[in-house]
Amino acid sequence: MxxxxxxxxxxxxxxxxxxxxxxxxxxxxxxxxxxxxxxxxxxxxxxxxxxxxxxxxxxxxxxxxxxxxxxxxxxxxxxxxxxxxxxxxxxxxxxxxxxxxxxxxxxxxxxxxxxxxxxxxxxxxxxxxxxxxxxxxxxxxxxxxxxxxxxxxxxxxxxxxxxxxxxxxxxxxxxxxxxxxxxxxxxxxxxxxxxxxxxxxxxNVSKRTSLDHFYYVLESFYGGECFYCGKKIKNKSNSHVDHFIPWSFVQADQLWNLVISCSTCNLAKSDKLAKENYLSALIDRNNQILGMTDMRGREDMQIYTPSKLEQLYHFSIDNGYTDFWTPIASD
Ligand SMILES: [Zn+2]
Known part of the structure; x- marks a missing residue:
């Protein structure tokens, strides 16, 4: 052929x-x-x-x-x-x-x-x-x-x-x-x-060097607090744009899979999957984004559906991401 x-x-x-x-x-x-x-x-x-x-x-x-x-x-x-x-x-x-x-x-x-x-x-x-x-x-x-x-x-x-x-x-x-x-x-x-x-x-050839532009889109969500532990994020330098489903699995950067977390959570979560209650929180956050006229036109949001994120979450478990992570309640 x-x-x-x-x-x-x-x-x-x-x-x-x-x-x-x-x-x-x-x-x-x-x-x-x-x-x-x-x-x-x-x-x-x-x-x-x-x-x-x-x-x-x-x-x-x-x-x-x-x-x-x-x-x-x-x-x-x-x-x-x-x-x-x-x-x-x-x-x-x-x-x-x-x-x-x-x-x-x-x-x-x-x-x-x-x-x-x-x-x-x-x-x-x-x-x-x-x-x-x-x-x-x-x-x-x-x-x-x-x-x-x-x-x-x-x-x-x-x-x-x-x-x-x-x-x-x-x-x-x-x-x-x-x-x-x-x-x-x-x-x-x-x-x-x-x-x-x-x-x-x-x-690592697919990896982006900087996710900064996502930071500026996401910083207003969650009242400037860490998506996982809720601690106030003081400035950009002590925070991370975190891949909710680990990058090692998705190998892609889409707004609907990204959250802002504090450095402690980002480091501790590393390559693990966050517990399922965070999945619902992220679906809510994404619904909020879809409700914003200037955001829902984004290329990555156009193909997003909550079920897509749920599927991705469950398939990452099927692919071996079975080590669930949750932040340790510190205060
Ligand atoms: Zn945190």
């Missing part, structure tokens, strides 16, 4: 877990001809956007390629890693990024979210244009059209519902496996580059 396809329709309606595991085995095997890192990064991008689908399980290219461009930029520019299996050659998306870097005189140290807004948008558009032709049809072809529909004109994919449920149930292990295979590929085809602690770099 050609990867230059423009439209691909889903070939099967129902897939068993066994079918899906065998598709993943194939994608990660030498048989699937991964001459570049595109497929690994596409899977990472879909995982990052798992809760950004609409009620028909459709996911826009803009969302997919915002993640894709960010990950690729951080790998190619920030970590200086080659993305193709040939010495002296470069993957096409790599060329796109390197020429943008040169044109704007950007130092290697800069991570994607430190670029200006305009430049981020420009990069995402250019990456999307390249990947529409090179990437969307490749995984579609590898899985014989089983896991998603795609349409390069309308620019969205529609995820097979059994595949979607599989991704939710095995999200954590799929993230591990994908990072592992991406790191393995990069290690093989990079002699100089930044290959020390490669797996760690790959695991």
């Amino acid at each position: 050609s990867h230059k396809l423009q439209v691909g329709e889903m070939s099967v309606a129902y897939l068993t877990d066994k079918d899906i595991w065998s598709h993943f085995n194939y994608i990660y095997s030498p048989k699937s001809k991964n001459s570049t890192t595109y497929k690994f990064v596409l899977i990472k991008s879909i995982i990052e956007n798992l809760y950004n689908v609409n009620d028909k399980l459709e996911l826009s290219y803009d969302r997919i390629f915002s993640s894709f461009a960010k990950i690729y930029w951080n790998l190619v520019i920030h970590h200086d890693l080659n993305q193709i299996n040939m010495v002296g050659k470069r993957a096409e998306v790599q060329n796109v990024l390197l020429s943008l870097q040169e044109k704007h005189g950007i130092p290697n140290s800069l991570v994607f979210d430190k670029l200006s807004n305009e430049l981020q948008v420009d990069t995402i558009m250019k990456v999307k244009k390249k990947c529409k032709i090179n990437v969307m049809g490749a995984i579609y072809g590898d899985t014989s059209g089983a896991i998603y529909d795609f349409d390069n004109k309308k620019e969205f994919i529609k995820i097979n519902s059994s595949f979607y449920s599989f991704m939710q149930r095995f999200q954590k292990v799929l993230t591990y496996v994908t990072n592992y295979h991406l790191a393995l590929f990069l290690e093989k085809f990079n002699e100089q580059g930044d290959t020390t602690k490669l797996l760690l770099s790959v695991e």
